[in-house]
Amino acid sequence: MRHAFRTLAVTIALAAALPAAAGTYRPPTRADDGWPVADAGTLGWNTAKLATLEDKVADGSYKKITSVLVADHGRLVYEHYFNGGSPELLNDVRSASKSLTAMLVGAAIQRGAIPNVEAPVYTFFPDIHIEHPDPRRAAITLEDLLTMSSILECDDENPFSSGNEERMYVSERWLDFALNLPIRGYAPWVSRPKDSPYGRTFSYCTAGSFIAGAAVERATKKPLAAFAHEALEEPLGISKVKWNVSSEGIGMGGGGTRYRTRDLAKLGRLVADGGRWNGKAVLPSGWVHAMLTPHAQARDDADYGYLWWQFRFPIHGVETKVWAMSGNGGNYVFVLPERELVAVITSQAYNQGYAHPQSQAIFRDIVLGAIP
CATH class of the missing domain: 3.40.710.10 (DD-peptidase/beta-lactamase superfamily)
Incomplete structure (x- = not known):
């Protein structure tokens, strides 16, 4: 059984890491991890727009991006790894x-x-x-x-x-x-x-x-x-x-946790679905609602819930509020509950001024630009 699982994991890694021809799109590969997959094209996504991401990483327009994953209504519709990223890499978010x-x-x-x-x-x-x-x-x-x-x-x-x-x-x-x-x-x-x-x-x-x-x-x-x-x-x-601890051994609740990309998407999906995963309650829906309610203004262009950011992005010309986990290097888990959308972007552009604008541009121009 373990051998079969390792074989499947290798198959996913190879399929996701293989270079795609310019302007092409391929659906994610199904694995035994609880994630259904779907063809974005059949759901109305602009797959040509999604596929431009690989070209922009390849030509250096986007730098140090290691993975991008998109889930639509609980189904993976896009998944790609770059620059040494892989399905098994523990991303320092x-x-x-x-x-x-x-x-x-x-x-x-x-x-x-x-x-x-x-x-x-x-x-x-x-x-x-x-x-x-x-x-x-x-x-x-x-x-x-x-x-x-x-x-x-x-x-x-x-x-x-x-x-x-x-x-x-x-x-x-x-x-x-x-x-x-x-x-x-x-x-x-x-x-x-x-x-x-x-x-x-x-x-x-x-x-x-x-x-x-x-x-x-x-x-x-x-x-x-x-x-x-x-x-x-x-x-x-x-x-x-992987969780970090302080010098005296206390769990580091402020940063540095490492997760695989698909697992980060699970956390996003949990929040997008009001605290449920595959129909089972994991967190109270009331807590998720409170967590995703603005409680402070972080910047002129962003509000803050309970350790969650709320940004504003245009979707088909309409300014829309999007929640996000956000970390140094341009690491994001974007969540739009009303559309049941989750997008994960992992990046190793740590302490680089372009990191956050770049990841937000990928989400805005590629993901939201391709949404049905």
Whole structure:
């Protein structure tokens, strides 16, 4: 049986990796992984548009892309690997892992390990010494961390920020570092929460996502990777994955998790279908709805749910809101629930300025440009 599975996996890898002739399209290959496949052409997709992706990667228009996969109504309709990518490659999706942490918080609430999203953060860590106690810390909730809007002074986009993630990575104890961050202030050009959309001031903070993952560990009394396997991966048939840990051994809920492309698509499909996989509930539909509801304005062109981004893209000339897991290098899982669309783009353009615009262009121009 294992030999047959390995043979099938090799067949998929070879079929997906073989170069296609310019302007051609071929449907994904079916495997024993829970994914149905379909011919995009029979579903009304512009397959000539989809096929231009291979040409643009080949001529260097798109760089360092390793895979692109599209699922339509729970069926794979496009799958291709590039630049050393393969069906078995564990893609380092960096901060796209944060969206997984949000799912795990929901799973922990479902199991009663965490009371609700308003749970005070510091109550999970009574053993951590706080060097500068402040009564305002007691009011910080998990929701504040999930929406990147806590009062901790933490901004990964500001190298001067006390909570910049690079400072955390070089510390001996990440959790002590994160929980001891000072209370933030508001420069004259920064809107205070009461003046901000949704009543929250957004500040991108990996340390906050790390705290949220650590809270799940404390609440469930399991390593984050073990709880993720129990709550998400095993129900989805995901067997190959790598989770990172901090220097003191706490699961890294802020980034660096590695998944195969088809498994990333399963996570997207789970969310697109309201917490169900193949008709079976894995996450509460109410949590998925809350997760995919704007709670903060991240930028002028993007809102933020619970560790999920909401972007706006044109579909047939109509501006449409699309949710996404997003990580350094241009790694994305795009989800459009109302059309039951999932698109995965993996890329190794880490720390390159073109990475995110490039992956968003692939989604906008190729995937949405070809949608029925």
